[in-house]
Amino acid sequence: MAELRKPDAEFPAYDEAFDRDGSVRPVYAAIVKRFSNFDTAELRRREGIIEEEFRRQGITFTVYGDSQGTERTWPMDLFPRLIAAAEWRDIERGLAQRVTALNRFLADIYTGEGAAMADGVVPEWLVRSSAGFERNAFGVSVPHDAHCVIAGIDLVRDAEGQYRVLEDNLRNPSGISYVIENRAAMTKAFPLVWEDHTVEPVSQYGRMLRTALESVAPTGSGDKPLIVILTPGIYNSAYFEHAFLAREMGVELVEGPDLVVDEHVVYLRTIEGLVPVDVIYRRIDDSFLDPVSFRPDSTLGVPGLLGAMRAGTVTVCNSVGNGVADDKAVHPYVTDLIRYYLGEEPILPNVETYVMWEPDQRDAAFERLDELVVKPVGESGGYGIVIGRDATDEELANARAEIERDPRNWVVQEVVELSTLASLSDDVLEPRHIDLRPFVITGERTQVFPGGLTRVAMRKGSLIVNSSQGGGSKDTWVLADGAASGTGQSNGPAAQGPPR
Amino acid sequence: MILARHADSLLWAGRYLERADTIARCVSVETNAVMHRQATEARLASRRLVQALGLQDEFVAAQVGTGPYAVMDFLVSDDSHPGSVVSAVQAVRENLRIVRDRIPVELWEEANSLHILMQSAKSVGTAAREQTGGEVSRMSVITARRGCRSLSGVMTESMSRDEGYAFMETGRLLERSILTVELLKSGLGTGSDVFDGNRLLAFTHSLQAARRELGHSPAWHAVAKFLLQHEHLPRSVLWCLGRVEERLDDLAAAAGAVATARRRAGALRAHLEYGELDHLLAAPEAELGYLGSALAELASDVHASTVASSGLAEVHTHFVRPGAGIGGSP
Numbered sequence: 060m061a062e063l064r065k066p067d068a069e070f071p072a073y074d075e076a077f078d079r080d081g082s083v084r085p086v087y088a089a090i091v092k093r094f095s096n097f098d099t100a101e102l103r104r105r106e107g108i109i110e111e112e113f114r115r116q117g118i119t120f121t122v123y124g125d126s127q128g129t130e131r132t133w134p135m136d137l138f139p140r141l142i143a144a145a146e147w148r149d150i151e152r153g154l155a156q157r158v159t160a161l162n163r164f165l166a167d168i169y170t171g172e173g174a175a176m177a178d179g180v181v182p183e184w185l186v187r188s189s190a191g192f193e194r195n196a197f198g199v200s201v202p203h204d205a206h207c208v209i210a211g212i213d214l215v216r217d218a219e220g221q222y223r224v225l226e227d228n229l230r231n232p233s234g235i236s237y238v239i240e241n242r243a244a245m246t247k248a249f250p251l252v253w254e255d256h257t258v259e260p261v262s263q264y265g266r267m268l269r270t271a272l273e274s275v276a277p278t279g280s281g282d283k284p285l286i287v288i289l290t291p292g293i294y295n296s297a298y299f300e301h302a303f304l305a306r307e308m309g310v311e312l313v314e315g316p317d318l319v320v321d322e323h324v325v326y327l328r329t330i331e332g333l334v335p336v337d338v339i340y341r342r343i344d345d346s347f348l349d350p351v352s353f354r355p356d357s358t359l360g361v362p363g364l365l366g367a368m369r370a371g372t373v374t375v376c377n378s379v380g381n382g383v384a385d386d387k388a389v390h391p392y393v394t395d396l397i398r399y400y401l402g403e404e405p406i407l408p409n410v411e412t413y414v415m416w417e418p419d420q421r422d423a424a425f426e427r428l429d430e431l432v433v434k435p436v437g438e439s440g441g442y443g444i445v446i447g448r449d450a451t452d453e454e455l456a457n458a459r460a461e462i463e464r465d466p467r468n469w470v471v472q473e474v475v476e477l478s479t480l481a482s483l484s485d486d487v488l489e490p491r492h493i494d495l496r497p498f499v500i501t502g503e504r505t506q507v508f509p510g511g512l513t514r515v516a517m518r519k520g521s522l523i524v525n526s527s528q529g530g531g532s533k534d535t536w537v538l539a540d541g542a543a544s545g546t547g548q549s550n551g552p553a554a555q556g557p558p559r
Numbered sequence: 560m561i562l563a564r565h566a567d568s569l570l571w572a573g574r575y576l577e578r579a580d581t582i583a584r585c586v587s588v589e590t591n592a593v594m595h596r597q598a599t600e601a602r603l604a605s606r607r608l609v610q611a612l613g614l615q616d617e618f619v620a621a622q623v624g625t626g627p628y629a630v631m632d633f634l635v636s637d638d639s640h641p642g643s644v645v646s647a648v649q650a651v652r653e654n655l656r657i658v659r660d661r662i663p664v665e666l667w668e669e670a671n672s673l674h675i676l677m678q679s680a681k682s683v684g685t686a687a688r689e690q691t692g693g694e695v696s697r698m699s700v701i702t703a704r705r706g707c708r709s710l711s712g713v714m715t716e717s718m719s720r721d722e723g724y725a726f727m728e729t730g731r732l733l734e735r736s737i738l739t740v741e742l743l744k745s746g747l748g749t750g751s752d753v754f755d756g757n758r759l760l761a762f763t764h765s766l767q768a769a770r771r772e773l774g775h776s777p778a779w780h781a782v783a784k785f786l787l788q789h790e791h792l793p794r795s796v797l798w799c800l801g802r803v804e805e806r807l808d809d810l811a812a813a814a815g816a817v818a819t820a821r822r823r824a825g826a827l828r829a830h831l832e833y834g835e836l837d838h839l840l841a842a843p844e845a846e847l848g849y850l851g852s853a854l855a856e857l858a859s860d861v862h863a864s865t866v867a868s869s870g871l872a873e874v875h876t877h878f879v880r881p882g883a884g885i886g887g888s889p
Contacts, residue, residue, distance in 0.1 A: 114675065115668055115671060115672050115675075116664075116667075116668055116671070117656070117659075117667065117668070117671040293653070293656055293657060301660075302656075302659045302660040303660070304660075305660035305661070306659070306660040306661070306664075311560075311562060311565075311660075311661075312660045312661075313562060314564070316564070317562050317563070317564055327560075327562065328562065328563045328564070329560050329561060329562055329563060330561055330562075330563055330566050330722060330810070330813055330814040330816070330864070330865055331560065331813045331814060334560060
């Protein structure tokens with residue numbers, strides 16, 4: 060039998076499956092029992108099924124600068140992540156609350172009065188100096204104020220088991236396709252594990268997103284607005300996802316040169332001639348969107364697109380300039396923004412974050428920099444991060460110097476001992492650190508997609524979960540109410556697997 | 560509705576699918592025919608296939624080794640030129656990848672799986688392949704033929720008969736016609752480089768059908784008439800052109816720009832259907848030359864029709880489309 064290792068008793072992180080004295084948490088009882096019955100060879104065999112499935116289907120992502128060629132098979136760990144119904148309800152409420160406030164903030168900046176800045180909730184200069192702040196977005200309104208239709212909010216769980224928001228991704232969050240494909244692969248490799256659980260399905264994403272995109276179409280688009288996904292093309296790291304979403308929604312997948320703007324209307328070049336477009340779900344960055352308004356060397360975008368947005372003939376999702384609200388230096392203010400716009404207490408706390416232009420916070424951070432995490436505000440994908448306890452004195456001195464040179468460009472966060480969960484490594488199932496990226500969709504209303512992408516750091520002790528840096532993923536189950544029997548017994552014939 | 564760019568990708572996916580299938584079939588026919596001969600003779604035999612497929616320039620440029628199986632390897636596993644099976648399969652896969660959101664999932668998966676298998680044979684390396692006595696390339700041919708059949712099957716049985724299908728099917732039929740005409744040329748003349756009638760029929764997957772009608776050793780002339788003018792054989796040029804006309808009719812409502820291609824297809828079909836072929840084939844080089852260039856122009860018209868309506872100039876400048884090679888290109 061494969062060994063299922065419990066976390067060390069003195070290990071500081073919260074383990075999802077085992078409590079401090081080493082007994083299985085009830086929600087994981089059935090799945091732990093199932094996995095305890097597999098030997099290593101059996102687990103490896105099933106892992107092979109999953110890998111072959113992903114390879115055959117071409118479910119890949121791209122690692123830039125990788126000499127192995129551009130496509131790599133999506134890595135998925137066998138042991139699923141489970142979230143109990145009640146726990147998920149809190150997360151769901153917290154996420155909806157947060158994204159609602161962030162959308163209000165974006166509307167306030169770009170089409171409103173700038174009230175939050177005027178009232179001193181967020182410093183005006185901080186907003187204006189953000190790399191994501193976009194002058195061109197002034198006056199570009201979106202139906203229902205849905206500036207961010209698709210948000211991906213990165214959550215981590217601290218040593219006490221409390222979920223905290225690590226980062227907001229309000230521009231082009233990716234990963235949803237892997238959530239759905241992980242479920243499909245899990246179903247093929249472990250057809251029987253579903254007997255013990257009732258799991259919220261994930262197959263409805265295409266419909267959910269399409270409905271949201273239809274709801275933000277400009278007035279006068281008719282009942283069947285023409286929606287397209289704008290991709291940079293087959294060499295982009297997330298091309299698989301772009302094609303996947305086009306297929307799931309039943310919309311066209313287009314590249315910049317397929318679109319043309321005439322008299323502030325965006326058209327699609329088809330064999331029938333030019334057809335007007337209502338909604339563009341773009342998966343290219345702001346700066347490449349329109350060479351007229353942004354980078355003139357961009358060949359990915361559409362000249363004149365911003366003018367069309369401004370004229371209100373087309374809705375572009377996510378809207379332009381969202382980067383100001385997911386700026387890592389704005390992050391510490393989001394909980395206050397929730398209080399300010401919604402008059403509610405934030406349900407999900409932030410990871411404790413210090414801003415470096417406040418002398419008190421900076422001095423306090425400098426004193427214990429070797430216990431903290433230093434992050435550049437402009438990077439993503441885990442790049443440029445200095446983890447204090449792993450850093451040399453020289454690296455810490457460099458970090459201090461960099462911060463002093465440009466305090467706006469850095470934040471310092473408390474280390475969160477990301478929670479752990481059993482993952483197949485060598486020949487044992489061993490705790491590895493994980494995080495969670497749920498997806499939040501805003502159209503007429505804000506909805507949270509059940510579960511999300513669980514990412515796992517496959518190296519022991521590592522906190523870096525990014526797939527570009529060797530991280531893996533896990534199928535993530537949100538259990539339906541009363542579903543975890545905790546006994547490993549089948550729920551009987553009524554028990555349902557996922558619909559795909 | 561279909562994007563002009565997607566229409567173009569499907570057209571080329573169809574062409575490369577047919578090309579991969581035909582080259583693999585030719586190699587397989589030729590290999591089986593010479594298998595029991597001596598190695599040098601086998602090498603000579605595959606050399607003339609290189610010529611028949613119009614790959615002489617690529618052959619010289621590739622500096623193919625002197626081993627008995629090096630030529631077969633060049634035709635099957637060498638991706639340095641666009642005329643090999645592995646290159647054609649890769650081109651099918653790349654073109655379908657561009658449209659993977661709109662084609663049946665199985666079609667994409669079959670193309671992807673075939674590509675992966677062909678790549679693994681390629682990665683063995685020329686020298687290692689040579690040492691196996693051509694075994695690796697022979698297995699690749701079997702894999703490719705099976706994969707192409709499976710792709711055609713999925714295409715026929717699960718693709719909606721929309722504009723995308725019309726373009727992909729047109730691509731296949733045009734490529735098939737072009738290659739048939741090219742292969743017929745290699746049966747002209749005398750000497751050891753000339754293929755006999757049976758070989759030409761086997762190359763074009765028509766041997767069984769022809770045996771019933773033409774007997775066991777048909778002359779070139781009879782084979783040419785059979786492959787150009789047969790009404791019911793899906794490999795004949797006349798049959799293919801009839802289907803191309805139907806597909807272009809399907810497209811006419813959507814894309815006015817197919818009118819030019821439609822006219823040319825009709826004229827060419829009428830030439831084969833009503834022309835006095837015995838008389839025309841009295842000067843076979845001239846007739847095949849005419850057919851070859853007319854088909855190339857037709858292919859170019861169809862390609863142009865994907866872009867004409869939308870004013871799309873050349874969207875593929877950033878995308879290297881392999882295979883300007885054999886038998887006409889845009």
